[in-house]
Amino acid sequence: MTHDGSMSPSTASANDPSAIAPVSAWDRYQPWRRTVEVLAWVILFAVNAIAGTLTTVIDIHRFDLDIPHWAPAVWETSSCVTALALAPLLVWYTRKVPFHIDTWRRALALHLLGSVVWSVAHVVGMVTIRKLVYVGLGESYDFGSWGMNLVYEYLKDVRSYTYMVLWIEGYRLLMRRWQGEASVLTTPDDVPEPAVPERPERFLVRKLGKEFLIAASEVEWLQASSNYVNLHLRGRDYPLRTTMAAIETQLDPARFVRVHRSYMVNLDCVGEIEPLESGDARITMHDGSKIPCSRRYRGALRQERRAA
Missing domain, CATH: 2.40.50.1020 (LytTr DNA-binding domain)
Incomplete structure (x- = not known):
């Protein structure tokens, strides 16, 4: 950058954070930041998919249900893959509708609306994937009553939506504190x-x-x-x-x-x-x-x- 010619080197060093730490941990993190952020989302949903599959398999064996052994993996993976695909849109939406003390009521209302849209998109996406996988395996997937199941899925999705918004805002707060x-x-x-x-x-x-x-x-x-x-x-x-x-x-x-x-x-x-x-x-x-x-x-x- 262009410095004021009247500024002495000692004054510039005193007022310049980068002069104290030319290559900080923040600087070293920047080339890796996008990779770390993407991997964090992938790992988060991969862990959720594995945990959800194992839980469902345990319930199937516990209650002796007549469900194919591959079905739980399809259900959980389709849900997590769809949620992962929607994550960039949620990141964008949280930028457009941030939470602040003076506007939190408006932001809360908009995020409640956003959670409904997100849930519908999530359900449509995962049902589509399940139907395609079932057809490929020579089976038929029945989601059941859309009205009742959309309400059921929303009650789960609104919690996931809340956790993800908190995850995103918490990360941004950390980045701002680290960056300055x-x-x-x-x-x-x-x-x-x-x-x-x-x-x-x-x-x-x-x-x-x-x-x-x-x-x-x-x-x-x-x-x-x-x-x-x-x-x-x-x-x-x-x-x-x-x-x-x-x-x-x-x-x-x-x-x-x-x-x-x-x-x-x-x-x-x-x-x-x-x-x-x-x-x-x-x-x-x-x-x-x-x-x-x-x-x-x-x-x-x-x-x-x-x-x-």
Whole structure:
């Protein structure tokens, strides 16, 4: 990134978390993160499928039921495979409908609705798989009364849905704590609040029990993400609990420019602007990151760069 020439090396080191730990455990985890997350889901559902199959087999032998020995494995595997296929949609939905103290009632209502949709999709998917497997084995699968069985399956699925949402949100909370969360450096209690909110010169980053200060001018670009705005600098993102509209009014307009509904850039960190046939543009930052620029903001970006 581009540093302010007036900043001394000692000051930069004091305000730069990455200067203290250039290669942290967080950095080492990033190349493996997607693999670990996918494997965690696969292992979770594989364990559920095995446990469910063994439990059903035990019940069949206990009650001496006339059920083929392969049927429990088909039932449990079809359920878990369908749930695993729906997991990415649930991850996406929890991003769109996050739980926060001020909006938890709305989020709860939307998640109750989401659990119904998820359950119906889960039942339809697993029944389809079972019918296909049964046909392949020369058998016929009968799900029974759809009305009664949908209610029965929902009573089980709503619990699974709840556990998965808690799993997802718990993991995200852990990642935010590990990565570090930013907040605007507040005015001391003994100093009166200004009538007009001042632009923050620094952000406070809390990370695993430690606190760091980062200069606002060092933020390379910002990206809106649900109820957060990620501050990007030196290859790291620090989520700030705010909206893009709110942070836009606080940052220096001579330095930070809105280029997209979800992005702002630091003009000092912009490398190239590539026009696209659609009328939009693609911004290449000094660190190589590609930022979309919509046609709505393209003219303002061009004027600001000339002025700079």
